[in-house]
Amino acid sequence: xxxxxxxxxxxxxQIIEExxxxxxxxxxxxxxxxxPNGHLHxxxxxxxxxxxxxxxxxxxxxxxxxxxxxPEKESQAYVDAIKKDVSWLGFKWNGGEYYTSDYxxxxxxxxxxxxxxxxxxxxxxxxxDIASQKGTPTSPGSDSPYxxxxxxxxxALFEQMRAGDFPDGHCVLRAKIDMGHANMHMRDPIIxxxxxxxxxxxxxxxxxxxxxxxxxGQSDALEEITHSLCTLEFEVHRxxxxxxxxxxxxxxxxxxxxARLNLSYTIMSKRKLLTLVEQGVVDxxxxxxxxxxxxLRRRGYTPESIRSFCNRIGxxxxxxxxxxxxxxxxxxxHLNQTAHRTMAVLDPVKLVIVxxxxxxxxxxxxxxxxxxxxxxxxxxxFSRTLWMxxxxxxxxxxxxxxxxxxxxxxRLKSAYIVRYVDHVMDADGVLQExxxxxxxNSKSGSDVSGIKAKGTLHWVNAATAIDAEVRLYDxxxxxxxxxxxxxxxxxxxxxxxxxxxxxxxxxxxxLAEASAGVPYQFTRLGYFSLDAGYATxxxxxxxxxxxxxxxxxxx
RNA sequence: UGCCCUAUGGUGUAAAGGUAGCACACCGGUUUUUGGUACCGAUAGUCCAGGUUCGAAUCCUGGUAGGGCAACCA
Numbered sequence: 001x002x003x004x005x006x007x008x009x010x011x012x013x014q015i016i017e018e019x020x021x022x023x024x025x026x027x028x029x030x031x032x033x034x035x036p037n038g039h040l041h042x043x044x045x046x047x048x049x050x051x052x053x054x055x056x057x058x059x060x061x062x063x064x065x066x067x068x069x070x071p072e073k074e075s076q077a078y079v080d081a082i083k084k085d086v087s088w089l090g091f092k093w094n095g096g097e098y099y100t101s102d103y104x105x106x107x108x109x110x111x112x113x114x115x116x117x118x119x120x121x122x123x124x125x126x127x128x129d130i131a132s133q134k135g136t137p138t139s140p141g142s143d144s145p146y147x148x149x150x151x152x153x154x155x156a157l158f159e160q161m162r163a164g165d166f167p168d169g170h171c172v173l174r175a176k177i178d179m180g181h182a183n184m185h186m187r188d189p190i191i192x193x194x195x196x197x198x199x200x201x202x203x204x205x206x207x208x209x210x211x212x213x214x215x216x217g218q219s220d221a222l223e224e225i226t227h228s229l230c231t232l233e234f235e236v237h238r239x240x241x242x243x244x245x246x247x248x249x250x251x252x253x254x255x256x257x258x259a260r261l262n263l264s265y266t267i268m269s270k271r272k273l274l275t276l277v278e279q280g281v282v283d284x285x286x287x288x289x290x291x292x293x294x295x296l297r298r299r300g301y302t303p304e305s306i307r308s309f310c311n312r313i314g315x316x317x318x319x320x321x322x323x324x325x326x327x328x329x330x331x332x333x334h335l336n337q338t339a340h341r342t343m344a345v346l347d348p349v350k351l352v353i354v355x356x357x358x359x360x361x362x363x364x365x366x367x368x369x370x371x372x373x374x375x376x377x378x379x380x381x382f383s384r385t386l387w388m389x390x391x392x393x394x395x396x397x398x399x400x401x402x403x404x405x406x407x408x409x410x411r412l413k414s415a416y417i418v419r420y421v422d423h424v425m426d427a428d429g430v431l432q433e434x435x436x437x438x439x440x441n442s443k444s445g446s447d448v449s450g451i452k453a454k455g456t457l458h459w460v461n462a463a464t465a466i467d468a469e470v471r472l473y474d475x476x477x478x479x480x481x482x483x484x485x486x487x488x489x490x491x492x493x494x495x496x497x498x499x500x501x502x503x504x505x506x507x508x509x510x511l512a513e514a515s516a517g518v519p520y521q522f523t524r525l526g527y528f529s530l531d532a533g534y535a536t537x538x539x540x541x542x543x544x545x546x547x548x549x550x551x552x553x554x555x
Numbered sequence: 556u557g558c559c560c561u562a563u564g565g566u567g568u569a570a571a572g573g574u575a576g577c578a579c580a581c582c583g584g585u586u587u588u589u590g591g592u593a594c595c596g597a598u599a600g601u602c603c604a605g606g607u608u609c610g611a612a613u614c615c616u617g618g619u620a621g622g623g624c625a626a627c628c629a
Contacts, residue, residue: 008568008569010568010569067629069628069629070628073629126627127626131625134625135625136557138556138557138558138625139556139557140557168627182558183558183624184625185625187625194627211628211629212629213629216629232560232561232622233622233629235559235623235624236623237624259622264566312567312568315568316561317560318560318561318562318567318622319561319622320567321567322567322579323566323579325579325580326566326578326579328579329579332591341589370588370591370592371593402590411588412588413588414588415588444588453588454590455588456588457589523591524591548589548590548591549591550591551591553590
């Protein structure tokens, strides 16, 4: 690192480097602290890449900690899903796996300490009274009538709270700070509430649970987290976070906030995502149209592409909406290097090579990936009758049309150059067959025909093709910021065409052996992968993750 | 009628008082047996007004705009 060329560091890296250089910390320790009450999305991926990424970059440790202080909303199923997603992204919690609930006893002692210091009190008022006394952002609050209760009495009451002597909601424990503070969070925040709910880890051992502000910072301290990275909305919590550290005299973690990720044409709020799932707008949390990690995985995104995306978007404190095209670029960039090319026809029309002998067939070699020689070569069966893409033929074509049309000549990828002969339409004018003649000496790899074909078409041999269903996805919303409108609901912007199911697609035979989740490029069409979830016996289903970039300007 | 945060091309993000750079998107071109990839090029930016300075995206003052803050949620 010494004398390293001025690399562009984001503000968190700068803070870390300063802390390392000054000796404040010998090594850094970060954490990713999800509440197990929902599924992770691409926004969490940013946070994961940051917190785990910083630990990797500076040879530190990173913890995975489940912030499970509200048993009513949380479950083990979410814990499992989150662990799966983080692992899939390629991160290891080398600092360990923790649960805030493991600290309940310790947090209880912290509360007792606060009480003994005269810095916390039990309040018997209801939520309405407490709320009204809190004041507003522009007017100060007022003191609770229980605020000056003696420490001994508070201690006894708090012990009774724990012992279960009071019903739910009977009273709360509050930090005694300043009801006139400009920061609402400093106006005697509630730090413990009585709640008889079964906790997935502690069962019924506790009937009081600490609030976020009395759990998160303390957990950071107990794990000696040096840099506690979180999103901007916690900025106003930081004074409280620091206040508890000071009062309790615990390890001084530093909370640093960064702007959360927003992606164009989608939503990131757990609540709104849940609405889509519950109302059946999508198939579930892993619907390929959702920005959830599980959705992206099912869509065909790779962990590498998501991580490179997270590295490209930067870390800063200003609000942002990242263009979804950057995400798509990251996927194409990765898959172009790694995905095997295959041929598939989504909207098939018969292509008959009239001068190719009936009954004949041959095997034509085709490279699996022009970007990667080591990917090897496979043989494609070729014969007189093939499938071609319906929109690769047009009756009236101009000079800019490189595909098939009367008078046009094209190359069939890895095969021969063919020239239009005629076509067949049914009574409704729907194209049934295209007839072409091939040039025998134009065979791919040994072309001595001297004929130049502008366009290259993909095709599939009819006799050996396999049938499949292919699902094409478009953005879920029509608006770049569906939840950014004050006067409209995000559901108003749903894209009715976000899913297009194509049946009767023709795939090259090698795809019969495709495994779920392995991405393929369908030549000229995009990147696709087999979806085991949608498949049924004898029917393959492929999802399109993203199209290829289309540089063709029509018209 | 408060407090906190933020303002750089279309979208993101750098530049720590000294040439406003990079990526995506868009547009044009070269190569191409994927209208893909690769490569080359173009367009395009410091919220406003003052001030300090030889010199300001950067420092100061005042505006303006956007975001956040009043759950026994996290």
